Amino acid sequence: MKKQNHGAKKPSRPLSFVAEHKDTLLPFLLEQVKGKSRNNIKNLLSKRLVQVDGKTVTQFDHPLRPGQTVSIAPIRAKAEPSLPFDLLYEDDEIIVIDKPAGLLSIATEKEKNLTAYHMVTDYVKEKNKQNRIFIIHRLDKDTSGVLMFAKTEESKHSFQDNWEQIVKLRRYLAVVEGVPEKPSGTVRSFLLETSTHLVYSSSDGSGKEAITHYQILKSSEEYALLDVKIDTGRKNQIRVHMKDLGHPVAGDKKYGGSGSPMRRLGLHAIELKLIHPVTGQELCFTAKPPKEFKRMFPAQQK
Known part of the structure; x- marks a missing residue:
């Protein structure tokens, strides 16, 4: 590593x-x-x-x-390439970062350069101009945490063709408004998307199936910290399912949130566990919980 x-x-x-x-x-x-x-x-x-x-x-x-x-005078060695955020792992096939909240994963029509993809591309090309990276999955702009890219086309295709077999765990921390009635549970629905890019759960079973599991870790009078695991990686899945649960993600005005106590979206990709596409080794990547999450729930609070 x-x-x-x-x-x-x-x-x-x-x-x-x-x-x-x-x-x-x-x-x-x-x-x-x-x-x-x-x-x-x-x-x-x-x-x-x-x-x-x-x-x-x-x-x-x-x-x-x-x-x-x-x-x-000593010959100064060329500075090692660096990233403006934490590099969690890198080898010849994959690279894993801790993406900060507020940074796009990939380019949009409005923004081409201020993206994790662009920054990581620059980083690998500093080492060798022939280097490239490939998108495997994405995080919403306002979601922080573990984000992975492939470094070869072979690895990219391996992930695309065998995602369910390779990826063993995708785990998030979510700060939600209010406290769910049940300490743990599962939200399952079929998701559709409007022409304005708003994702919602269909009422007739049409769309793509999405499955989200949650467990309450800590709570206060107004908010709860949830451990969230997803079986499917649909766009905005957790945000839609928390809204469906009646407890939208804190700071998520798009999906029913009423306030922003942390001045950011209360969603963080904390863990990604997978089988390496080439070596077959099981790897686990974790990104530390954001300090804003810790301040919301002091250590003594349960």
């Missing part, structure tokens, strides 16, 4: 040598710097990494006097 490294290495100190007799720069450096060829030394000069008494020198035949100090 490759995790993103946010630590910085201490900068290397420059190498310094003192001339003991008259000389010229190139032969002096060849004698002092072991393991470097003539071309290596010339390359240091051309990159302006060599100084004599604190002044940058690029000429290989620059004369030296006894007592002068010759310094070679």
